[in-house]
Amino acid sequence: MKILKTLSICAISASFLFASNSLITKSKENGFKAIPADKTELLKLIDDEGNPLTKEKIELGKKLYFDPRVSKSGIISCNTCHNLGLGGADGVSAAVGHKWTANPHHLNSPTVYNSVFFKSQFWDGRSPHLADQAKGPIQAGPEMAALPTLVEKRITSMPDYIKEFRAAYGKNAKIDFDLISSTIALFEKTLVTPAPFDDYLNGDKKALNDAQKKGLNTFIDKGCASCHNGIAVGGTMQPFELAAKYKFASIGDFKGNDKGMVKTPTLRNITETAPYFHNGAIWSLNEAIKEMGSVQLGITITDIEANEIKDFLTSLKGRKPVITYPQLPESTIDTPKPDFN
Amino acid sequence: MKILKTLSICAISASFLFASNSLITKSKENGFKAIPADKTELLKLIDDEGNPLTKEKIELGKKLYFDPRVSKSGIISCNTCHNLGLGGADGVSAAVGHKWTANPHHLNSPTVYNSVFFKSQFWDGRSPHLADQAKGPIQAGPEMAALPTLVEKRITSMPDYIKEFRAAYGKNAKIDFDLISSTIALFEKTLVTPAPFDDYLNGDKKALNDAQKKGLNTFIDKGCASCHNGIAVGGTMQPFELAAKYKFASIGDFKGNDKGMVKTPTLRNITETAPYFHNGAIWSLNEAIKEMGSVQLGITITDIEANEIKDFLTSLKGRKPVITYPQLPESTIDTPKPDFN
Numbered sequence: 140m141k142i143l144k145t146l147s148i149c150a151i152s153a154s155f156l157f158a159s160n161s162l163i164t165k166s167k168e169n170g171f172k173a174i175p176a177d178k179t180e181l182l183k184l185i186d187d188e189g190n191p192l193t194k195e196k197i198e199l200g201k202k203l204y205f206d207p208r209v210s211k212s213g214i215i216s217c218n219t220c221h222n223l224g225l226g227g228a229d230g231v232s233a234a235v236g237h238k239w240t241a242n243p244h245h246l247n248s249p250t251v252y253n254s255v256f257f258k259s260q261f262w263d264g265r266s267p268h269l270a271d272q273a274k275g276p277i278q279a280g281p282e283m284a285a286l287p288t289l290v291e292k293r294i295t296s297m298p299d300y301i302k303e304f305r306a307a308y309g310k311n312a313k314i315d316f317d318l319i320s321s322t323i324a325l326f327e328k329t330l331v332t333p334a335p336f337d338d339y340l341n342g343d344k345k346a347l348n349d350a351q352k353k354g355l356n357t358f359i360d361k362g363c364a365s366c367h368n369g370i371a372v373g374g375t376m377q378p379f380e381l382a383a384k385y386k387f388a389s390i391g392d393f394k395g396n397d398k399g400m401v402k403t404p405t406l407r408n409i410t411e412t413a414p415y416f417h418n419g420a421i422w423s424l425n426e427a428i429k430e431m432g433s434v435q436l437g438i439t440i441t442d443i444e445a446n447e448i449k450d451f452l453t454s455l456k457g458r459k460p461v462i463t464y465p466q467l468p469e470s471t472i473d474t475p476k477p478d479f480n
Numbered sequence: 481m482k483i484l485k486t487l488s489i490c491a492i493s494a495s496f497l498f499a500s501n502s503l504i505t506k507s508k509e510n511g512f513k514a515i516p517a518d519k520t521e522l523l524k525l526i527d528d529e530g531n532p533l534t535k536e537k538i539e540l541g542k543k544l545y546f547d548p549r550v551s552k553s554g555i556i557s558c559n560t561c562h563n564l565g566l567g568g569a570d571g572v573s574a575a576v577g578h579k580w581t582a583n584p585h586h587l588n589s590p591t592v593y594n595s596v597f598f599k600s601q602f603w604d605g606r607s608p609h610l611a612d613q614a615k616g617p618i619q620a621g622p623e624m625a626a627l628p629t630l631v632e633k634r635i636t637s638m639p640d641y642i643k644e645f646r647a648a649y650g651k652n653a654k655i656d657f658d659l660i661s662s663t664i665a666l667f668e669k670t671l672v673t674p675a676p677f678d679d680y681l682n683g684d685k686k687a688l689n690d691a692q693k694k695g696l697n698t699f700i701d702k703g704c705a706s707c708h709n710g711i712a713v714g715g716t717m718q719p720f721e722l723a724a725k726y727k728f729a730s731i732g733d734f735k736g737n738d739k740g741m742v743k744t745p746t747l748r749n750i751t752e753t754a755p756y757f758h759n760g761a762i763w764s765l766n767e768a769i770k771e772m773g774s775v776q777l778g779i780t781i782t783d784i785e786a787n788e789i790k791d792f793l794t795s796l797k798g799r800k801p802v803i804t805y806p807q808l809p810e811s812t813i814d815t816p817k818p819d820f821n
Contacts, residue, residue, distance in 0.1 A: 202565075205565055206565070207563070207566075207570075207571075208571065212572075212576070213570075213571055213572055214560065214570060214572060214576055219555065222548070223805055224543075224546055224547070224805055224806050224807055224808040225548075225808055226810075229548075229554075229555060230548075230549065230554055230811060230818065231553075231554055231555060231818045231820075232818075235553070235555055235820060238580050239579050239580035239820070241820070410810055411810050413811060422813060422817070423813050459807055461804055462804065462805040463802055463803065463804060463805070464564055464565055464803040464804070464805045465565050466565055466800055467565040467566055469567075469751055469752050470571060470754060472763060472764050476763070477571065477572045477573075479572075479576060479580070479582070
């Protein structure tokens with residue numbers, strides 16, 4: 140009896156092991172990619188030969204990211220809408236910026252975490268990379284509302300910023316809007332959050348619990364991985380409303396790019412970044428999962444299946460980089476004043 | 481000749497030493513107190529037997545301090561107006577909060593750093609301590625505009641917050657507005673910034689350079705230390721416009737408390753917290769120094785003297801506590817939604 144029991148336990152373990160192996164294989168075959176556990180390998184993915192990451196640039200980029208003086212009013216920073224403590228987003232339906240203005244298209248702030256892995260930036264994918272993206276919200280009237288010349292004047296009015304730009308880029312660095320934006324982007328590139336799901340894909344079979352594995356299987360079988368794949372578990376442009384009309388399509392006027400394509404949001408850290416969809420109209424993750432089934436896949440996802448998928452999604456909650464809140468350079472008498480109009 | 485030179489150097493050193501010693505004595509006689517270098521001694525000053533500081537409470541208080549969901553809109557946190565990267569203030573004349581509303585009395589956000597040492601809180605000193613103070617801006621319509629019940633519902637809708645409150649205060653902790661506010665205050669109590677001036681008072685004669693020492697002497701001789709003294713270098717209630725009318729008195733309607741008394745702002749980190757005065761009408765520190773001479777002391781402070789005093793004030797720029805930006809608990813479907821109205 141005892142031998143039988145032992146054998147039986149061994150059999151279960153073996154089958155479990157096999158199942159895990161095949162699920163990892165299935166995941167990879169369906170386009171999932173792990174964030175590399177190896178830092179050098181990760182660096183290869185995110186680093187740009189033209190403007191390589193250095194400690195000085197990252198630290199400076201962090202300061203600019205947290206500095207509200209990059210906005211016209213002086214009270215809105217990148218972190219206001221892409222809050223690194225709130226999954227890299229703001230937790231409101233439509234972003235609210237300068238003069239308390241909601242995004243005129245009722246667009247939801249996407250997370251900044253892992254955005255380095257997106258094929259393009261913004262909901263309509265109009266921006267090819269983060270250095271270009273960063274220029275948008277800083278200037279946009281309903282966001283930070285700052286003219287490039289204002290940003291340049293503010294930053295170059297502070298000797299400590301000038302010192303740091305020179306330390307990062309050399310004595311002759313031209314501190315202009317391009318360099319300021321691209322430095323912010325360099326910091327953003329480092330905002331990568333490896334999750335249990337990466338550990339699992341990288342071979343740690345115990346990184347996912349049984350419910351998460353079951354959910355992963357359901358996620359793939361239902362077809363969700365046809366768009367939510369790759370290292371970003373999203374981040375590519377896809378046609379929207381493939382199967383049916385989105386039930387909250389009337390909120391805001393966003394219809395994708397000129398071909399009706401919409402950027403697939405990453406599902407990394409998705410449990411932290413409600414509300415969902417481009418117009419932030421759905422607050423429940425289960426409801427969002429079911430709606431996606433209907434809108435994109437033309438299927439009914441049951442409550443049970445939605446719960447399973449949600450279980451899988453919890454395995455995408457990543458380990459956030461430890462961010463020391465920066466001490467920002469002192470303003471000077473020459474720093475252009477806050478402007479609330 | 482060589483001997484003479486050596487003797488002469490000794491004499492200079494000795495006189496320098498004596499001058500330093502006597503200036504430290506003079507400083508203490510004029511009411512300055514150092515932030516204790518010894519942590520146990522510092523703890524004695526800021527700790528409260530009724531609600532002692534613990535790691536769990538401080539960490540939880542930090543989360544609440546940085547959490548914009550404490551506000552009605554969900555996008556304004558304590559750190560918005562008391563930005564720990566900007567000297568603990570916001571760098572704008574009058575605080576701007578909910579619905580982009582400026583403070584109706586045109587009051588400037590005071591720094592949170594070292595506020596534990598203030599005898600009372602707010603510009604009119606109406607609040608006896610930080611735990612009481614924290615309740616004000618959270619509820620104030622033009623600031624965070626949140627009803628206590630809303631704050632309670634938001635916080636208690638997040639299991640991770642409940643867990644942390646229990647870890648900090650025990651299983652039966654009643655997570656109400658009072659406890660939330662006083663926990664924020666516990667974090668604020670730790671925001672103490674020892675500066676070169678403290679090192680100097682604590683005996684390190686080289687902590688101040690000659691210009692700063694000269695400025696300290698001028699500061700005392702001109703009478704500035706009659707209000708700006710103690711460990712906070714300010715923080716007590718004083719009659720305002722003792723000698724003359726403040727030149728920007730017409731901006732805003734603030735006239736102090738019912739006795740015309742106004743809280744003397746701390747001068748710690750003052751180089752980081754322009755603009756100055758209760759209505760943030762003066763952007764230049766030199767101008768503020770001269771105006772104080774006229775308004776409070778009835779004297780003319782020359783440009784040279786103002787520069788000297790400013791040199792001293794640079795020695796009050798303190799070493800900020802290293803703050804790891806917190807990862808905030810996830811909202812749930814029960815978390816009351818952001819409200820921008």
